[in-house]
Amino acid sequence: MKADELRKMYVEFFCERGHKEVASASLLPENDPTVLFTTAGMHPFVPYLLGEKHPQGNRLVDVQKCVRTGDIDEVGDDTHLTFFEMLGNWSLGDYFKRESISMSYEFLVTKLNIPKEKLAVTVFEGDDIVPRDEESAKVWMDNGLSESQIYYYGREDNWWGPSGKTGPCGPDTEIFYDMGKEKCSPNCGPSCNCGKYVEIWNNVFMQYNKQIDGSYTELKQKNVDTGMGLERILTILNGYTNVYETELFVPVMTRLNEIIKDRKMPLREKRIVCEHTRAICFILGDDKHIIPSNNEQGYRWRR
Ligand SMILES: [Zn+2]
Incomplete structure (x- = not known):
């Protein structure tokens, strides 16, 4: 699989499901003063996540250039990068958990032919503010994952954003690929850094807006923001062990x-x-x- 084939397959898959393609924004965020660089696909969409109408509609797909300097010390391992491309599909107040998870599953298992047994997913375990995400777990199981492939984690692992102090955020469900290594300990799971599980895709269910005082208010609309790292999925699809084996490096x-x-x-x-x-x-x-x-x-x- 070449990078360009993968970008094209991804964009086409979502265009067939009612999404409009949006070009990558600049690496300098225009719509989000809370970050120096575009660190994720969401920055160009912040006003639309907050309720402004996007000129291209409420289902969008893009391949966004990102720079994430926070990971700079990990660079040189098999998967961490400061620059990467993020494949993303967006629901701006349109579909939510069920459709988002089902489309991700279909793309990975049916389109990319990844055996479902190789997947592990995480969902938000809940806390005082936001309840346990049983709904996402149920959708994963309805699609064909077994209970043993679903892991519950807290805010450290299964909550996304905001990347600055304020802005849209919410619980997420993350999709991991099992590299086939032995578990490093009985507690080994997707949140472990031993290299058995590699995160490939994150579906964020943005339904809150974090305020400057640290409180959360419900957004006017429920959004979905997903991001799949192009370099990582390309590594996996080609059976490589690290991103440097791909044609991109x-x-x-x-x-x-x-x-x-x-x-x-x-x-x-x-x-x-x-x-x-x-x-x-x-x-x-x-x-x-x-x-x-x-x-x-x-x-x-x-x-
Ligand atoms: Zn481990």
Whole structure:
């Protein structure tokens, strides 16, 4: 599977289900002053998640460029990246949990032919403010997952957003791929970092707006925001063990090896050079021309 085939399959699948394709926004968020970079697909949509009408309707699909500098220390492992592409489908006050989960399941199992046994999902276990998400668990089971594939986690793992101090947020259900390794301990599950489970897709059910005082109010409309990491799913579909084996990185690694010739360089360091090179190319090549400087985005660029 090539990256371009995958982007096309994803967009077509959702267009066939009433979504309109929206182009990727800039890496500099226009509609969300709470972040320096577009760290997820949601930033360009914040006004629409809050209730403003989107000119293209209430079902959208996109492939969004993202920069997430918070993960910079993980870069060099098999899957973490500072720059990545997020495949996303959006419901702006239209469908909610049942349809969202069912479409994700259909895309993964029917379109991409991922065996359902290889999936594990997590749902929100509930707390004083928001109840346990039995509804999402039921929809997963109605689609064909067994109870043992469903894990309940708290706010640390199964709550998304807001990425700044205020804004749209809500419980989510995350989809993981089981890489087939042995469980590292009896408690090993999708929230474990041992590498057995790799997160591939996150369906966020945005129904709250976090206020500056830390309280939550219900949004006027219930939204769905999903995000699937292109590089990760491409790795899995091709049976690779890490993102650097995909066509998105192979040419960069090949060029790096040409440059360093016989000099020794640890694999992790090579991966970091490849990943950061790709990230700054996209930051520099952005429509808004972010250049190195001493502040904000330009400072991150230099780092
Ligand atoms: Zn584990």
